[in-house]
Amino acid sequence: MNLRNINIAFLLLSTIILGSCKTKQESVQLTNSKPKNILFLAIDDLKPLLNAYGENQMYTPNIDRLAKMGTIFTNAHVQQAICGASRASVMTGMYPDHTKVWDLETDFRDSAPELLSMPEYLITQGYETSATGKIYHKGIDRKSWSIPYSNPNYYDEKYGTPAFGSYQDPETKRIMNAALKEGREKGLTNRALRNYVFNILRPSTESANVSDLSYTTGLYTIEGIKKMDKIIKTGKPFFVGIGYQKPHLPFVAPKKYWDLYKREDIKLAVPQKQSEGTPKWAFHSFGELRNMSDIDSRLDTGDVLPEAKQRELIHGYMACISYVDAQIGILLDALEERNILDETIVVLWGDHGYHLGDHALWNKHSNFEQATRIPFMFAGPGVAKNTKIDKPVELLDLFPTLFDLAGVKEAKVDGKSLKPLLDTDPKTNINPTYAVSQYPRWKDKMGYSIRTDRYRYTEWHNDGYRSFTPYKEERILARELYDYEVDPLETKNLINDASYADTAKLLKAELKSFLTK
Structure with a gap:
């Protein structure tokens, strides 16, 4: 609803304040309805390699379902293509130069203690908040959760606990367990012990014939539903965050998701060379991938991986996306079964994009399109259905947009509410002209x-x-x-x-x- 359409009498009777949205300003909204639930789906390293984004080689029926339920942004970008900085930005609604988080180690609570997180603010507005999986990069941030954050460990008993939280292949587990024993006998502990094992074996991919509950990806779904159920019993609106850690390396997913794709049909990036006339420091040597034991650690900036390994990696990345997609379907079904789908805002986002061989790059860590562009979608009450928006928007816009959609009062943030783009009122609109990203080198x-x-x-x-x-x-x-x-x-x-x-x-x-x- 637009402010100019509200008369003074209505304001006096309802005490509802509706604020207009302006670029780089926060949105203001108070409604007379019960605040909406929020299901907050953070997906690590997810680029828009989704059927809903026109990538028809992908099997992602549940994210397609979510997209049809709401609106997707096709030109959305993160503030910095690295987990720590990006997540600090989205959770506070502030640019990295305000959070002072430009790396993986800094906690915004230390660098910018005056800032409030999104769920922390929601607690003051009567919400119960909780999360599981990867929401922040560093730590769990206890201030954000009224009900303690928790990670599940009830893996499928048939397969047991994955080695280092990632590997279920019996031979991989055998080698890693032997390396652990060797390392302990040498007196190694903690990170030194972990590095000792990873120097011996740390595969970049795994396709094991196991169940969804053999890895944490499947467990996060169950844990998230448990948290929703716990809060529903209180009668309060919920904010439940579920942070899926795939398709982050290593690319491990049950074999049935690998079987959705034929490796010989996978398209490789072209061209696999650095851009002409671009400064050398715009590129990097993809150290994250080179840390895997089956990747040549001597590869340098501009070097190209063997084609067979590229196909294997892309295959694994695609399988992980379909694995996560299956979890999204379980969550949407859970909302329907509880009859709360129509009173729940669902937002799905990636914390940055991902290079898969373009520019002779892998992973993220750049200002190029493949690193900054993300999937970004909203569904729920007040959101137009089956809609695509091409305007450039920023991930930090998520914070004020959620507040505006959910009926929560304003918060001072750098981001702008995108509700005028999401709603079905033709009289409301904004026209963002650019999205900003940054990356240190x-x-x-x-x-x-x-x-x-x-x-x-x-x-x-x-x-x-x-x-x-x-x-x-x-x-x-x-x-x-x-x-x-x-x-x-x-x-x-x-x-x-x-x-x-x-x-x-x-x-x-x-x-x-x-x-x-």
């Missing part, structure tokens, strides 16, 4: 990138620059410009192309305005 460089409907413009700043320090032209080491209408694979940096001079000037002004506001 080495100790002193930071790349800031804006993605519009057509272009990506990136500046690499030196000397430890952040947006809260003075913007100086002499700090800019390099710039990038890509036109997705003519070059969707980012094969050439167009920043020095004279025909794009006006575009580059305009985008530079947009980015500078954002960085200096």
